[in-house]
Amino acid sequence: MxxxxxxxxxxxxxxxxxxxxxxxxxxxxxxxxxxxxxxxxxxxxxxxxxxxxxxxxxxxxxxxxxxxxxxxxxxxxxxxxxxxxxxxxxxxxxxxxxxxxxxxxxxxxxxxxxxxxxxxxxxxxxxxxxxxxxxxxxxxxxxxxxxxxxxxxxxxxxxxxxxxxxxxxxxxxxxxxxxxxxxxxxxxxxxxxxxxxxxxxxxxxxxxxxxxxxMLEIKHRKIAQRSIEKTAAQLELTNKELESFSYSVSHDLRSPLRAIDGYSRMFEEDFADRLDDEGRRLLSVIRVSSKKMGQLIDDLLAFSRMGRKPVDATKVDMNTLVDEVWSEVCASSRTSLPLKKSNLPVAWGDRALLRQVLMNLLSNAVKYSSKKSDPRIEITAKHSEHEVVYSVRDNGVGFDMRFYNKLFGVFQRLHTENEFPGTGVGLAIAQRVIVRHGGRIWAESKPDEYTIFNFSIPKEVNA
Incomplete structure (x- = not known):
């Protein structure tokens, strides 16, 4: 059936x-x-x-x-x-x-x-x-x-x-x-x-x-409960195996990547005088690609760990957290963009995980509005009956809502690597964090006008 x-x-x-x-x-x-x-x-x-x-x-x-x-x-x-x-x-x-x-x-x-x-x-x-x-x-x-x-x-x-x-x-x-x-x-x-x-x-x-x-429903639910418990046990075993496999793959892949990067650098240093411009460019592509591969492995492992990490729910001062994240985003992007921020209500969640969400959303806002002559980024919040909804808005390039279903997928990108660098894992991590908190995340956009990412946090999280 x-x-x-x-x-x-x-x-x-x-x-x-x-x-x-x-x-x-x-x-x-x-x-x-x-x-x-x-x-x-x-x-x-x-x-x-x-x-x-x-x-x-x-x-x-x-x-x-x-x-x-x-x-x-x-x-x-x-x-x-x-x-x-x-x-x-x-x-x-x-x-x-x-x-x-x-x-x-x-x-x-x-x-x-x-x-x-x-x-x-x-x-x-x-x-x-x-x-x-x-x-x-x-x-x-x-x-x-x-x-x-x-x-x-x-x-x-x-x-x-x-x-x-x-x-x-x-x-x-x-x-x-x-x-x-x-x-x-x-x-x-x-x-x-x-x-x-x-x-x-x-x-x-x-x-x-x-x-x-x-009574029949109770019987079926008992059967379903036993099936769920069996499936949960199998999933736990599978997760442990995947975790072991992830670390193994990470270790096994990192060694050849480090070798590729190291030998490419040595080759460039020792034989640079014998290479023409095209040869040096090709060596540079090899090194950049190996570093990108390393970043992909790191993001994949971070995404995998995010699903297993328990949510340590506490009261989080979102105003202070946003200021910390914004300072780090500006430092890493070497920009001094102003951030318009309203008075944000306290959130009930895991501070470290929420920091990761804000880091991904604010970094994207800076990245995708960087080509604008007057980039504007804003973060606001509003209360509903059972949750608090936070919104990050920018006036960047935006995206076509027809491809919305790809937005939160792992390694799914709506822009090319040449336009905007990235691995396509950040939004997937953000979604997993918000779902772990019992909330939801969604977006709305109009190309070349605006993008708004919204995420909600319940007023009390059952971790």
Whole structure:
């Protein structure tokens, strides 16, 4: 499997894991909402059931009160005892409040409110009949048994039966309403159970699937970790071998180069009078080429060592460091160019390695702007959220951005040796140093106008 395919497969598994966990979380939240809503409805239904029982109780209370008034009236007619009359009076006084309470309890039920009007009419009809008997006794002072039986029974009994029948009808309406509410609660409970069962089942399946993908990913990462550790061990061994090879090659190459340079110098000194101008020029080319080869070997070794040297991170005063490097650059190039420098923030890095970066960038700026009549070199810096970006700008020959990909390559040059001398390793070293610091380096340029090299240093380096 290719690296791109493996990366795509890992991204797909990660996406599926997140999707599964997200859906499971959504279902659990949805189930919680449905459960909460059902509990709220159950509470509401319970209150409605309780309310229905209160209505039924109040209807029975009114019918019972009328019955009590009737019993008190009968007792008064039979015994002429004033206590029965007081009892009857108390019931009559309380009946309007009981009717009003029933109206309040059924204010959301138009049918029952109409029934209350009928109930109230029957109630007052019966109470007027009862009052008629009491008034007869009070007016005449005596009432016969037959008259008492006539007042209590007959039409009075029929009125009481009508009252009781209408009260039973109202209770039946409430019982019907109670049954409908009970069926609704049962249906909602069944619906909620299905939701909870189905939702939990799907959530469990999704969680198990996500767990399986996570375990599979852990397994793959362990395998990848072992592979990385094996590769790292091989790379460490290879680096040691390369280091040994580099020193060996360096030593083996330097000896013949020194011999070439030495014999060429001896040949020139001993046989200069026998050589013409072309011969002396050729000897000079041999010596210059051997020195250049030695410089290439030194740069290659420096580049190799740069990748192995640990980063000793400390706070670096970039203003002082730039001044030191600039003095050295000016001394080696035998120039006294002015350097425009803003107040540079402190960097967190390896001072020796950062010095190498500044040396390469400032040396290049001087070299590539040397053919300008008014060379200008400037170094600035700016803060971002997590890093500090330093910029070295010159108005030299610049380069074509089409060849940017070659800029930081080893031994890659965008100008010929005749135009500007060099080995083409300096920028590669600078890039390696900045990458070791966890930063980045890039450039922008326009031929014959300007070149800007930017490099960033994190505000804290994990060496």
């Amino acid at each position: 290719s690296e791109d395919s493996e990366s795509g497969h890992m991204i797909k598994k990660e996406w599926l894991t997140k999707l599964g966990l997200g859906l499971a979380l959504f279902l659990l939240v949805l189930i919680s909402f449905v459960t909460f809503n059902s509990i709220a409805q159950f509470e509401s239904s319970s209150k409605l059931v309780e309310h229905t029982h209160l209505v039924v109780k109040q209807i029975n209370q009114i019918a019972s009160s009328v019955k009590d008034a009737e019993s008190a009236q009968r007792g008064y007619l039979i015994t002429s005892d004033e206590s029965f009359l007081q009892e009857h009076h108390d019931v009559v006084v309380n009946l309007p409040d009981e009717i009003n309470k029933l109206r309040y309890l059924t204010q959301d039920n138009p049918e029952q409110r109409r029934s209350i009007d009928i109930l109230e009419e029957l109630m007052y009809k019966r109470m007027r009949a009862l009052r008629l008997g009491i008034d007869m006794l009070e007016d005449r002072g005596d009432i016969s048994a037959n008259e008492t039986t006539g007042l209590v029974g007959g039409s009075g009994k029929e009125a009481m039966q009508q009252l009781r029948g209408h009260a039973d009808y109202m209770i039946a309406v409430e019982d019907k309403l109670l049954g409908e509410r009970a069926r609704q609660v049962e249906a909602k409970a069944a619906y909620t159970k299905l939701w909870i069962l189905f939702g939990n089942l799907v959530a469990i399946v999704l969680l198990l699937s996500a767990l399986w993908l996570i």
